[in-house]
Amino acid sequence: MLFRKGHRRKIRLKTRIMDGLIMLILLLIVIVTIYPFLNVLAISLNDANDTIKGGIHIFPRVFTLRNYKEVFKDPILITAFINSVIRTVLGAGFGIISTMMVAYVLSRRDFFARKFIANLFAITMYISGGMIPEFLLIKQLGMINSFSVYIVPGILGIYYIYIVRSFIDGLPSALQEAACIDGANDIQIFTRVILPLCKPVMATIGLYYAVSHWNSWFDTYLFNSGESSLTTLQYELMKVLNNSNTAAAGHMLKMKQNAQNVHAISPQSMRMAITIVATVPILVVYPFVQKYFVKGMTLGAVKD
Numbered sequence: 001m002l003f004r005k006g007h008r009r010k011i012r013l014k015t016r017i018m019d020g021l022i023m024l025i026l027l028l029i030v031i032v033t034i035y036p037f038l039n040v041l042a043i044s045l046n047d048a049n050d051t052i053k054g055g056i057h058i059f060p061r062v063f064t065l066r067n068y069k070e071v072f073k074d075p076i077l078i079t080a081f082i083n084s085v086i087r088t089v090l091g092a093g094f095g096i097i098s099t100m101m102v103a104y105v106l107s108r109r110d111f112f113a114r115k116f117i118a119n120l121f122a123i124t125m126y127i128s129g130g131m132i133p134e135f136l137l138i139k140q141l142g143m144i145n146s147f148s149v150y151i152v153p154g155i156l157g158i159y160y161i162y163i164v165r166s167f168i169d170g171l172p173s174a175l176q177e178a179a180c181i182d183g184a185n186d187i188q189i190f191t192r193v194i195l196p197l198c199k200p201v202m203a204t205i206g207l208y209y210a211v212s213h214w215n216s217w218f219d220t221y222l223f224n225s226g227e228s229s230l231t232t233l234q235y236e237l238m239k240v241l242n243n244s245n246t247a248a249a250g251h252m253l254k255m256k257q258n259a260q261n262v263h264a265i266s267p268q269s270m271r272m273a274i275t276i277v278a279t280v281p282i283l284v285v286y287p288f289v290q291k292y293f294v295k296g297m298t299l300g301a302v303k304d
Helices: 002-044 066-073 075-107 114-124 131-140 158-169 173-181 186-197 199-215 218-223 233-246 267-298
Strands: 254-257 262-265
Touching: 002 267, 066 075, 066 267, 075 114, 075 158, 075 186, 075 199, 075 233, 075 267, 114 158, 131 218, 158 199, 173 186, 186 199, 199 267, 218 233, 233 267
Parallel strands: none
Antiparallel strands: 254 262
């Protein structure tokens, strides 16, 4: 009995030690992950003159909102922010609709070209025409300097189609058969049976589409850089980053002077403020779809 009790105590001690080590490792991972964001936030909320001295970590030393005031005073950044929001909403919305429709068709076993189209889509994941043919195609379609270039080319993600199709394949086929027996056509089965059951995977691919559209800037550079009214927030952030890299260390981007004091906005302060403005909106969206995320990714991966 004493031997068994001692053995159990050793096992409990080892378990506690292992749990402590795991918690310590996870805590370090959290710190490493969160620290860069907190550092950017602290610099964006710190006075530019004080930021030049360095030593800002996770808390601002001289708190100020002037950096954000300067960001939102610039009309081009307001336009870019609005365009990014509209692009993200429309791009994610149309992406979800188109992906769900195509995935549903490919999930139907009675569709005669199911395998052929699925294999054709798979080829496009490995082979592309390249940047120059893509630019020429967009130009011939008349989408240069137009908002449609943000929506149409990326309206369908092949990888997302396979995710949704796998999810639909994991649903009980008896539901579709029962609806068919009740007299429902394909559109009714899709809208009344499939879509309500696919909310988790719709939220998952919706988040993917939203993040992709929100973070995209290269298409703006290629197709809409000549039209300032169609600029996006990430493109403007890219330009600020490039301008900041070419600026001399400690050089003031803007100076505002009155009778009492001098207020300065440095390239680093502007860069950090715009980074926060570009990051926070997508972070706000994520908690609302987080509960669907894991379920949407894994439910269709295993079938009984």
